[in-house]
Amino acid sequence: MTNTRRAAIIDCGTNTIRLLIADDDGRGGLTEVDRRMEIVRLGQGVDAKGEFxxxxxxxTFSAADRYSALIREYEVTPDLVRFVATSATRDARNREAFFAGIEQRLGVTPEVISGDDEARLSYAGAVSGVADAQAPVLVVDIGGGSTELIIGDADQTMQHAVSLDIGSVRLTERYLRSDPPDRQQLSAAVDHVDRLLDGEPIDWTSVRTWIGVAGTLTTLAAIDLDLSDYDRSLVHTHRIAAAEVIAIADRLAGSTVEQIRAFGSVHPQRADVITAGALIAARIAARLPSLELVVSESDILDGTAMELLHGPDQGSDQEREHR
Known part of the structure; x- marks a missing residue:
């Protein structure tokens, strides 16, 4: 049994379920022990049917069984295990059945975190992984069901956050129905994303650092690097010019799912929704033409682990908004 305090965090989103096991490094940070990701598409049909x-x-239960075995193997005590669920779970009518299945497997009660908390934890994790961030910092987390836009300082203090009901799975199911999507579908998706982005009081011209987290943006980094196999160490802190983000999105939009699956840098189970995620990233890039996207592998998992091991930040004055 390790003498170091060790936490296990599971983040269950619309598209993926992820695990981070990390130790307290004794300096206010984390030492990663293990990190896993499985694409389970929990949000399949939730936007249309309202239930899982x-x-x-x-x-998702099958993945939770595997994560439970790892948590036992790494001897994480139950008080330092946390299961957080985000967009899809907030929207599903039958979420109590889902909660019961997770609690049976992991011995912890799932927490459906608000858009505010999702943004706060994502921001803290993202900024912790980028040493040279200059404020104001914009952290973008494009998930399967929602996209978080968070403005803050370089010291992990969030100032303003918005959670928008656009994500790679949700946008695909609503608009991008052919393979590849036709011009009319893409135009409708762009119009929808633009309406939501333009409806938020974000001063795009003031942003000095743009950090992107989670699977859509890490996948764009892998594509930009032309990786034959995904390499987290190369993806972390990789920079992509805004114009190149748009170019990658255009390339994906013109490709079939089978062509995208042939990219070694794209997880096969993400191939059918990456075009929509890249489209969202491209519309943000269009508003930040002079910046680079800095891709961070540190995200909500890291932020949640830091909060569990070190306690929440009591000193920040945060303005939060969830829409």
Missing amino acids: HPDAMRR
Whole structure:
């Protein structure tokens, strides 16, 4: 049994379920022990039907079983295990059945975190992984069901956050129905994303650092690096010019799912939704033409682990908004 305080965080989103096991490094940070990701598509059909599909719950429970075994193997005590659920779980009518299945497997009660908390934890994790960030910092987390836009300082203090109901799965199911999507579908998706982005009081011209976290943006980094196999060490802090983000999105939009699957840098189970995620990234890039996207592998998992091991920041004055 390790003498170091060790936490296990599971983040269950619309598209993926992820695990981070990390130790307190004794300096206010983390030492990563293990990190896993599985694409389970829990949000399958939630936008249309309002509830979890039985197949989606089975996939997620199967992944939770594997994570439970790892948590036991690494001897994490129950008080330092946390399961956080985000966009899809907030929207599903049958979430109590999902909660019961997770609690049975992991012994912890799932927490459905608000858009505010999702943004705060993502921001803290993202900024912790980028040493040279200059304020104001914009952290963008494009998930399967929602996109978080968070403005803050370089010291991990969030000032303003917005959670928008656009994500790679949600946008694909609503608009991008053909393979590849046709011009009319892409135009409708762009118009929808632009309406939501333009409806927020974000001063795009003031942003000095743009940090992107989570699977859509780490995948764009892998594509930009032309990786034959995903390499987290190369993706972390990789920089992509805004114009190149737009170019990658255009390339994906003109490709079929099978062509995208042939990219070694794209997870096969993400291939059918990466075009929508890249489209969202491109519309943000269009508002930040002079900046580079700095891709961070540190995200909500890291922020949640730091909060669990070190306690929440009591001193920050945060303005939060969830829409």
